[in-house]
Amino acid sequence: MAALQFTIEQKDSGSRARAGRIITDHGEIPTPIFMPVGTVGSVKAVTQQQLKEEVNAKIILGNTYHLYLRPGLDVLEQAGGLHRFNGWDRPILTDSGGYQVFSLAGSRKITEQGVVFQSHIDGSSHLFTPENVMDTQRTIGGDIIMAFDECPPGGSEYQYAKNSMELTHRWLDRCISRFTETSDKYGYTQNLFPIVQGGVHTDLRKASCEYISSKQAVGNAIGGLSVGEPIDKMYEICSLCCDHLPLDKPRYLMGVGTPWNILEAIEMGVDMFDCVMPTRNGRNAMLFTSNGIINIDNKKWEKDFSPIDSGIDCAMSNYYSKAYLRHLMKSKEYLGLTIASVHNLAFYLWLVTKAREHIVAGDFASWKAGMVIQLQQKL
């Protein structure tokens, strides 16, 4: 059993994009990659079989905060970790709960020691520290686990962002200490990714990248983006981070994003992505297709019996019609949620696979320029 390895197989000639491969004990991950989000150990409305056979997912996410609250660590430990528990035998990445510091801002308190959360399930209080978040992620059993960070809102002003970043750095040191002191729990290697913060402030981001880089982790994450800042700022900061993070380690842009966001970031040299958008928006009737965006609730699809998306290689997307999916969504049938989610995820995986092919072929930038426009069209 070995630590995560990353190899770059091909660099794009016209941009910073790269085609690589991550090797973990649970299998290989070609990059760039999109990772479906399975917060509570389930990619909502999608089975693990569908993730493999229809979506072609290589790695999925789980969330520390949610899994800690339910089913709880005793269940996960007795199950033998999340892989055994949910039947997903490919790699898993667990987020640390840092995002919940942002999204549950109304029911948590941050101190130097850590964060006290009030459970969204029953209101009970729980203290998360860098140390116990490492222990918890060890127990959940992610192949890649994330440092515990504070994710400040996109509009945070300089001083807040600076304090927040410095806190995240101190927490990182504590995460690394605890992570180093403890062992892999289930026989395969677990790998820690630190997270860059610094808001939308370039000097903070640069400093954070340098600090994070000095830790020489096997991979690095860019956090604190797509949290309310203008989209141009997101691109600017992402690009800057890619200039200051190690070239030979995978870069993970957390929580991003739209298909065109992902293409832009790939061009900057990002290798890994996750986002709830394909699943959540899918459940809410928004489909991403190789031709553009569809609101499947719109009446215009009522009698459109053509496949959902014949431009990608997902069997489900080619089998079911837009009219049928609209009917299912309008009728609030569970199957509609599944088809929409599977399709959107398959599209995202198709997109990063195509991106990789074009990087290898050496024409990524020109292909991307056309796709960014095409994918945003409202059909």
Place this chain on the structure above:
RNA sequence: GGGCAGUUACCAGAGUGGCCAAAUGGGGCGGACUGUAAAUCCGCUGUCUUUCGACUUCGGUGGUUCGAAUCCACCACUGCCCA
């Protein structure tokens, strides 16, 4: 034949003299969603107008009143009960 209840916008259903273009729910239409407190949330849903506002609506006709979805008379239709 007699008695009682009812008829409101796409549907269901409040409203019983002015604060009613008319509650609420459903349906319809549109939008939002970026490390998931989300199968959620937000608009619009008589006509014209960007707004202000104007106009036409509450089974039909006529009436009472300054003013009627609301009161009265007759008519039409529906449901239940008694013969």
